[in-house]
Amino acid sequence: MQRIVDPESRAVEAVLADVWGARSVYQPIVDLDSGVVVGYEALARWPAVPGVDVGRVFDEAADRGVVRELDWACRLAALSGAAEAGLSTEYSVFINVEPHNGPVIPDFARRMLDSFDRPINVVIELTERSLLSDPATLLAVVDAARRLGCSVALDDVGANEATVTMLEFVAPDIIKLDCTLVQSDPSPAQARVIAAVRAHAEFTGATILAEGVENEEHLARARALGATLGQGWLFGRPAALPSDTSRRRDVIDRTPSVVSRRRSSAGSAVPEVPSDLFGEIPPLVGRKAFVLSMAREIEDHARGAVDPLIVLSAFQRARWFAPNVVDRYADLAALHPFIAALGVGLPDEPAPGVRGAALDATERFSGEWTVTAVGRHYFAALIARDLGDVDVPDADRRFEFILTHDRRLVVSAARSLMRRVLPSRG
The missing domain is CATH 3.30.870.10 (Endonuclease Chain A)
Known part of the structure; x- marks a missing residue:
């Protein structure tokens, strides 16, 4: 009997056969007060396999033990796209990383990074689901990223109430609220998450970013949640970077930063014992x-x-x-x-x-x-x-x-x- 393979499985197989075919599209991140674009999140796509479920690709890669190559293909596609567009450091590029790959940058990645003719302002994004399985490696990745001058964002906060306590260990510069908090009024469990996020941001100065802002109602709720940055279809869909991302000096001087200027280093030191x-x-x-x-x-x-x-x-x-x-x-x-x-x-x-x-x-x-x-x-x-x-x-x-x-x-x-x-x- 011939085995039937569903179209999505075939798409995943096609991607895993050509992980280096990854390219990035970029969704704008804006300052909610001014409406100014302050950064872009890089999202992996495979032009030869349009519409493939990227989450399923990573799940399958993890099952096969090839997620490291896939992860670096996506990271480098994001950075290459930003470099080719001449993106200035006035913008931040948000890049998802798989922390279980560890803090070491492989030689092939170093060679590509060294070939760029200008620096790129990088924010690494960690998802809540990555926090608890190997926290020691996660914290090593965070430390290494900060030594390289990167900022750290924690993604999907609120999707899992239990992992909000990991905010204290990662100490993210940016907290990205899950779209479920932005697109509907909070349940009691979500209200507890919101209170914890606000308390953490108040103590550390972390920036709150609202994801999934698709209309004016979502925007109003994002502001009520304490977000100062936003991302979603209301501000722009994922696409190629603009051909001209340069800003006049007078505009640069007024451009908000993605990381709060009152960001505190409180709690960041790790004693040996x-x-x-x-x-x-x-x-x-x-x-x-x-x-x-x-x-x-x-x-x-x-x-x-x-x-x-x-x-x-x-x-x-x-x-x-x-x-x-x-x-x-x-x-x-x-x-x-x-x-x-x-x-x-x-x-x-x-x-x-x-x-x-x-x-x-x-x-x-x-x-x-x-x-x-x-x-x-x-x-x-x-x-x-x-x-x-x-x-x-x-x-x-x-x-x-x-x-x-x-x-x-x-x-x-x-x-x-x-x-x-x-x-x-x-």
């Missing part, structure tokens, strides 16, 4: 029994929390991740989108649904006990360093510690743990 933050708050000294009660308070709050939290903890050695702790963290994993435990000798999944990472017994971190919880409006960290007491009962071992709810310090400590977490095996 959480106790490096002791320089910010003088530590206290307490016995293990006392410190344990403080750690349990954070965990108990997480067990009763309604809003999603990210809980990251380090336990020194695997023996301290005892059966009662296994049960406690398994309960947390059933409630929240991301729970992780680190320690010397801990396996990849030390409790059901809990991410693990084994620490090296010789590193400084192995002498620390840390519990962090990061939410949309809740931030807590217990950071403790073992003072090395011997020949005393375990409950009497002393630790120097800080207990803080300072948002910046909590996020810094949590990032220190997050960059060590192993990828999801799923």
